[in-house]
Every structure is written in C-alpha cells, then in structure tokens.
Amino acid sequence: MIAARQAYRDHLVARMALDSRLACLDSDTGLFTGVDFGADAARYLNLGIAEHTLIGVAAGMAAAGWTPFVTTMAAFAASRALEAVKIDVAYNALPVRIAATHAGVAAGSLGPTHHELADLAVMRALPNMTVVVPGDAAAVPVLLDQLRAVPGPVYLRLGRGPTPPLPASAPAPELGRLQPLRGGRRAVLVATGPLPVLAALRAAELLAAARVDAGVLQAHTLKPFDTATLLEWTADAELVVAVEEHWRTGGLGSAVAETLAENAPAPLLRVGWPDAFVAEVGGQEHLLDRAGVSGAAIAAAVSARLDGTEL
Numbered sequence: 001m002i003a004a005r006q007a008y009r010d011h012l013v014a015r016m017a018l019d020s021r022l023a024c025l026d027s028d029t030g031l032f033t034g035v036d037f038g039a040d041a042a043r044y045l046n047l048g049i050a051e052h053t054l055i056g057v058a059a060g061m062a063a064a065g066w067t068p069f070v071t072t073m074a075a076f077a078a079s080r081a082l083e084a085v086k087i088d089v090a091y092n093a094l095p096v097r098i099a100a101t102h103a104g105v106a107a108g109s110l111g112p113t114h115h116e117l118a119d120l121a122v123m124r125a126l127p128n129m130t131v132v133v134p135g136d137a138a139a140v141p142v143l144l145d146q147l148r149a150v151p152g153p154v155y156l157r158l159g160r161g162p163t164p165p166l167p168a169s170a171p172a173p174e175l176g177r178l179q180p181l182r183g184g185r186r187a188v189l190v191a192t193g194p195l196p197v198l199a200a201l202r203a204a205e206l207l208a209a210a211r212v213d214a215g216v217l218q219a220h221t222l223k224p225f226d227t228a229t230l231l232e233w234t235a236d237a238e239l240v241v242a243v244e245e246h247w248r249t250g251g252l253g254s255a256v257a258e259t260l261a262e263n264a265p266a267p268l269l270r271v272g273w274p275d276a277f278v279a280e281v282g283g284q285e286h287l288l289d290r291a292g293v294s295g296a297a298i299a300a301a302v303s304a305r306l307d308g309t310e311l
Contacts, residue, residue: 121250
C-alpha cells in the first residue's frame with residue numbers, strides 16, 4: 001500500500017519532466033523532502049507556511065500561462081486560504097490544481113484545528129471548481145491525467161497514510177462519472193474517499209449475507225456530479241445511502257440529496273459526522289469508527305431503515 005499523496009507526488013514529478021508549464025508550489029509540507037527534481041528543480045517553490053500567499057502566487061503564475069500544482073493541508077486550503085481560492089483562483093477560472101492532503105480526520109491525532117470536514121462543502125460551492133477525491137493511490141495518476149483537459153481550477157482531496165487498494169475488478173475511474181463497484185439495487189450506497197468506500201463495500205457484503213441486495217457507487221468526482229448514473233441506479237431503490245469522511249452538511253450527502261430532490265425523490269441516509277466538532281483525538285480509522293463510518297455500522301443502519309431489524 002502507498003498513500004494517495006505519495007502517488008500524487010511521484011506522478012507530478014514525472015509529469016513536470018514532460019511539461020515545462022507545470023510548477024510545484026509547496027507550503028513546507030515535507031512531502032517533497034529528498035525529491036530529486038533534476039533539471040526541473042527551478043519549478044519547485046516552497047513558500048513556507050503561508051497558505052494565502054501560496055494560492056495568490058499560484059493564481060499569478062496561472063494567469064501568466066503556467067499550470068501550478070499547489071500542495072498544502074486541507075484544513076488550510078479550505079479555510080485560511082479560502083479568500084484567495086475564491087477571488088484569485090475560482091473567480092478568474094484559473095488552472096490552479098490544489099492538492100489538499102490530510103483531509104477529513106487523516107490528521108486525527110492533531111485535533112480539530114487540523115481536521116477538515118467542511119472542504120467538500122466549501123469547494124463544490126465555488127463556481128468553476130472541479131472537486132476530485134481519488135479512492136486509492138492507483139486512481140491518482142489516472143485522474144490527474146484526465147484533469148489535464150480541465151481548463152479551470154481543481155481541488156484534489158487526499159489523505160495522509162496508505163490505504164488498501166480498491167478491488168482490481170473495478171472499472172477505471174472516469175472523471176465526472178460515478179464508478180460502479182458492486183451491483184445491487186434495493187439499497188444503493190454512494191461513497192467518497194478511500195476508507196468510506198471500503199466501509200461501503202464491507203457493508204454491502206454484510207447486507208448480502210443478510211439477503212439485502214446493496215450496490216456500491218464510488219463518487220471520486222463530486223463536481224461535476226454524475227446525476228444520470230445516480231438516477232439510473234436509484235430508480236427502484238428503497239434506500240440511498242451517502243457515506244463520507246465529512247460533516248453530513250454540504251458534502252457528498254448534500255450532493256446526493258440535491259440530485260434526488262430535484263429529479264426523483266427517494267429515502268436518503270447520510271453517514272458522516274453530525275453537526276459537531278470532533279473533540280476526541282485519535283487515529284483516522286478509530287475516529288471514523290466512532291462516527292459510524294464503518295462497514296458494520298453502515299450495514300446495521302441500512303438494515304434498521306429497510307426492515308426495522310438489527311444485523
């Protein structure tokens with residue numbers, strides 16, 4: 001296993017050698033420590049812990065014809081630097097790629113200051129912004145190559161540590177399309193982020209053992225959101241479930257709710273954090289489990305909603 005952020009780093013360095021317009025802007029994250037950029041070293045700029053300035057510089061470079069990749073922690077990209085993201089980047093539809101690491105509770109041991117459970121809500125609300133959440137390390141280079149065709153800004157949500165790969169049988173991710181991972185239509189689980197997707201797959205297995213037919217869709221692209229596939233898969237569903245490492249407000253659950261409300265209303269269960277800060281300090285998987293973002297908890301919640309029974 002490797003971390004998605006490592007896959008991002010390695011692919012970016014390789015792409016920089018092929019495209020002289022690419023630049024890597026860092027906020028002293030340590031991700032690029034020891035990396036040999038070779039002849040491209042002048043296009044690596046470490047601006048230090050100054051995220052607002054980082055985004056402003058990236059916007060200026062993009063306006064001058066560069067394609068800057070900005071690397072910072074999600075907690076700062078979606079809060080401290082948000083004004084610059086909104087005014088300098090999104091307003092001008094500039095091709096700045098914001099790679100936000102330690103998203104969700106990946107930095108769980110550092111507490112609420114470093115948790116980021118609102119970034120999907122913030123970024124998908126900005127006009128011109130594309131929002132992408134790779135499901136594992138293997139998806140990162142595939143999606144990054146597809147993002148080359150996106151003319152405006154991109155928010156790339158990444159975690160911190162390694163996560164297990166998704167099933168090898170999964171179709172290749174396609175930007176802007178929900179990715180089917182498991183068939184099933186009585187309940188349809190839509191998940192985003194590596195660990196929530198794995199939790200949804202585990203929940204579907206548990207439900208299948210209880211004779212509940214549950215499908216799983218991965219939402220690696222939250223904006224633009226794939227309305228057509230969601231409506232196709234949920235046309236006859238008794239329950240739709242959104243699973244995410246995010247507050248229940250504004251993220252994937254809201255995107256699914258908006259789509260269903262505007263097109264084909266269906267019962268929706270949103271799995272994520274309630275409207276409260278995560279006061280507990282702990283590892284990522286521990287905190288996800290405490291929030292009910294686990295296979296067993298999701299399966300139990302779905303069973304209770306469908307049949308009023310406990311697994």
